[in-house]
Amino acid sequence: MCVQCDGFGKQSAPTGFVCAATASPAPAGPSRRRFLKASATAVAACAATQAGRVAAQTPGVDGELTRLQGQRRILIKGGIVLSMDKQVGDFANADVLIEDGKIREVRPNIAASDAAIVDGTNRIVTPGFIDTHHHCYQALLRNILGNGLLDPDYGRDIADRLTAVYNPDDVYWGTYVSTLGMLDMGTTTALDISQVCHSPEHSDEGVRALKDSGMRAVYAYSRGAGPKAMYPQDIGRLQKTYFNSKDQLLTLALGSGLNKDLFTAARNAGVFTANHGVNHRTEKALADLNAAGLLRPGDEYIHCTQLSADSWKIIRDSGGKVSLSVPIEMAMGHGMPGIQGALDAGVRPSLSSDVDVTMAQDPFTLMRHTFNLQRLLLLQRMQKNEPNLPPLLTTRDVLEFATIEGARCLGLEAKTGSLTPGKDADLVVLQADRLNVWPLNNATSCVVNLMGTSNVESVFVAGKAKKWKGALVGVDEARVRKMVADGRDGVLKRANFPMNLFG
Numbered sequence: 001m002c003v004q005c006d007g008f009g010k011q012s013a014p015t016g017f018v019c020a021a022t023a024s025p026a027p028a029g030p031s032r033r034r035f036l037k038a039s040a041t042a043v044a045a046c047a048a049t050q051a052g053r054v055a056a057q058t059p060g061v062d063g064e065l066t067r068l069q070g071q072r073r074i075l076i077k078g079g080i081v082l083s084m085d086k087q088v089g090d091f092a093n094a095d096v097l098i099e100d101g102k103i104r105e106v107r108p109n110i111a112a113s114d115a116a117i118v119d120g121t122n123r124i125v126t127p128g129f130i131d132t133h134h135h136c137y138q139a140l141l142r143n144i145l146g147n148g149l150l151d152p153d154y155g156r157d158i159a160d161r162l163t164a165v166y167n168p169d170d171v172y173w174g175t176y177v178s179t180l181g182m183l184d185m186g187t188t189t190a191l192d193i194s195q196v197c198h199s200p201e202h203s204d205e206g207v208r209a210l211k212d213s214g215m216r217a218v219y220a221y222s223r224g225a226g227p228k229a230m231y232p233q234d235i236g237r238l239q240k241t242y243f244n245s246k247d248q249l250l251t252l253a254l255g256s257g258l259n260k261d262l263f264t265a266a267r268n269a270g271v272f273t274a275n276h277g278v279n280h281r282t283e284k285a286l287a288d289l290n291a292a293g294l295l296r297p298g299d300e301y302i303h304c305t306q307l308s309a310d311s312w313k314i315i316r317d318s319g320g321k322v323s324l325s326v327p328i329e330m331a332m333g334h335g336m337p338g339i340q341g342a343l344d345a346g347v348r349p350s351l352s353s354d355v356d357v358t359m360a361q362d363p364f365t366l367m368r369h370t371f372n373l374q375r376l377l378l379l380q381r382m383q384k385n386e387p388n389l390p391p392l393l394t395t396r397d398v399l400e401f402a403t404i405e406g407a408r409c410l411g412l413e414a415k416t417g418s419l420t421p422g423k424d425a426d427l428v429v430l431q432a433d434r435l436n437v438w439p440l441n442n443a444t445s446c447v448v449n450l451m452g453t454s455n456v457e458s459v460f461v462a463g464k465a466k467k468w469k470g471a472l473v474g475v476d477e478a479r480v481r482k483m484v485a486d487g488r489d490g491v492l493k494r495a496n497f498p499m500n501l502f503g
């Protein structure tokens, strides 16, 4: 719709621009003229941009993509490889051989005459990024809380008023567009805390959207509201219906809190708990669960703002995993991100984007905020001549947090997180010769400190191209845009929630 198209701007103007079919009332008053003018410009941009995108993503039009999709072996040739596996190492110039969806070999000069070739010249090849905590359904509401705080804005507007009116279709389209956005930005794995399970149908649609996206995902079954909510007991049905195979991209967790009954439900289902909202105010609950012997290796602790050293010790000693949402925590008032607390306790954290009602989902934003904040805080201590300071984070540390530590957090390190032979081929090809980063002088710093989503050229999940040469593969973007805009309009209308396009 018009508002959406204007929002996207010229660079990625929507496909199949369908103003008349999906338009909701345009803003009144002086802003209406600006709005219409911007829309007309965007229509022209849509047409031009769209021609290129369709050509790039349609098999048959792009012969290289067609060949790629038809081959069981793919060879990414001559790339700069950051494997994130110390045994495999890094290469200034190497090949990555994918066979039957798995990484077969990483080394220079691999001969594979039967493989489809992907030119890696001036490309950095890294593992796909991993986002260990996001609320995908909320993508219908992207940016609607641009200047909001956790308390009271998020709780009042998003968690209560808007989430309450979601129907199962809204869960589907929100989750679907969220995961497509992540794939577009280089994120190949995410944990979805789906706090919208108002009925079994809502949960079904969340799982279906994750499956349809083709990304690797952990569905963290979570609470809902209303008389049809069956949390947490419906986890048994979900597990039986959707998660009975180990050989699939989707796995299951329980979106939880530090609560004995929920931990017991997760144990009975044989899944880990993804504990949301862990902070200094929940330390007693954490200590009580620990004393009761209910914590298990692999449980995930999210946010962990302002935790004491004792709580960090409990998490570490129980084999817990940690997800930090540094940009959101800084912007929305969650408290000081726990980067240093984790590191001081010997816990290597993973990174997460949390909600895009306020902040970007992309891995570059997550990495840079983490790098900058830890260094700022340490450098301030250094200026005060504090002795025995811990080390400053490096770009390699942060790239590990966004890849292999993410895989460890989600219990998926045997499948993803590094370019290790035998693992599934979840990887991204990053353009290092674009003028926003050229010339290339340091590969890890280039990825962490200089690159952005415009550098994400191609994305593979289990060896399948999900993004190819700048465009998502096999996605009907026009339909997605229409359904997402319609879903957004319905949610806002039912909640009687005003949209403020310029606020």
Ligand SMILES: [Zn+2]
Residues within 6 Å of the ligand: 133, 134, 135, 193, 276, 354, 355
């Ligand atoms: Zn969250």
